[in-house]
Amino acid sequence: MHGRFTIEGFGRHVPERVLTNADLEAIVDTSDDWITTRTGIKERHIAAPGETSSDLAVVAARNALAQAGRTAQDLTHIFYATFTPDAVCPPASSILQEKLGIQGRSAVDMNAACSGFLYALEAGMGALALRPGSTALITASEITTCRTNWADRGTCVLFGDGAGAVILSDKEPKPGQAVIKDIITKSDGSLWPLLTVKAGGSGWPLKLGEQVKEDYFIEMNGPEVYKNAVRSMGQVCEEIVTRNGLAMDDVDLFIPHQANLRIIEAVGKRLKFTGDRVMVTVDRYGNTSAASVAIALSDAVSEGRVKSGSTVLLTTFGGGFTWGAAILKFI
Ligand SMILES: CC(C)(COP(=O)(O)OP(=O)(O)OC[C@H]1O[C@@H](n2cnc3c(N)ncnc32)[C@H](O)[C@@H]1OP(=O)(O)O)[C@@H](O)C(=O)NCCC(=O)NCCS
Structure with missing residues (x-):
């Protein structure tokens, strides 16, 4: 590809x-x-x-x-x-x-x-x-x-x-x-109001001496973010696995965005990943946003969760909304 x-x-x-x-x-x-x-x-x-x-x-x-x-x-x-x-x-x-x-x-x-x-x-x-x-x-x-x-x-x-x-x-x-076998990135801007950090941007400028308000911080509609995260990560994983002629059974380790264990389990259930085939670090780091999948990938390597020949599926989801997936093959 x-x-x-x-x-x-x-x-x-x-x-x-x-x-x-x-x-x-x-x-x-x-x-x-x-x-x-x-x-x-x-x-x-x-x-x-x-x-x-x-x-x-x-x-x-x-x-x-x-x-x-x-x-x-x-x-x-x-x-x-x-x-x-x-x-x-x-x-x-x-x-x-x-x-x-x-x-x-x-x-x-x-x-x-x-x-x-x-x-x-x-x-x-x-x-x-x-x-x-x-x-x-x-x-x-x-x-x-x-x-x-x-x-x-x-x-x-x-x-x-x-x-x-x-x-x-x-x-x-x-x-x-x-090696990176394939990667997909996607976005849907129609859903941007569901997860935001607005103030300080050009649309929500701060004025000198003004106190910061709630919109300076992370704001979200938790249940809607949850539903979209499960659906989008599930769909993009199916797309990338299929277009590479693979089946979910060919994936040795699944590394999803570490936002919430329930989201990880729901996506895992849809794609039939359970137990040791799923990398979980959210218990010890929480959601580190863009860093989450990169940290989990590094930990997977240092903890010996991947070996020669392992196929690893990464997926992520965030504000925008944005989401994506990648397939790595370890040598
Ligand atoms: C945020 C999230 C954990 C909330 O879980 P939920 O089951 O949807 O919970 P609800 O939003 O329905 O809230 C249930 C109750 O818990 C309360 N609550 C919220 N946060 C709480 C907390 N930290 N401690 C105790 N109670 C809390 C709410 O006020 C609500 O109380 P109410 O019923 O009296 O109004 C969940 O929606 C989620 O994980 N969403 C995705 C968030 C995310 O990962 N965002 C980043 C993606 S990149």
């Missing part, structure tokens, strides 16, 4: 501080029991004051480079998915480039909400197709807690901070590396 694109290394990083459900009980009117039964989340990592998206991304990137046996000097491109960049300007990808100690490379931020990692991966494949011999850092890094309304119990219990990264090239893959 596509040329050969190799993921040479995988990395991730989460902040040190852990916020448990018990900690949240002291902040909002909630309970460990409610959060666990509705979401499967037990704890999430949250940034220290002053810790930025690029602070997490640089560690995830260095981990991915080390696993690939590469240095930052090898990079020609940076594709950086986030809806929580360090600043509106400059791009977080430029700051990341500086933190990696390199200059003069292509670097761009991409916002496809929680689906950003797959969008960035696809953009990286496009750059490699245009410029053979390139080496791209694909990273997704979020400080979701900078846009978390700690007074809204319907959203504040769901999210966490973290970063994931991969190194993408068109080199011949080595054992332990993976």
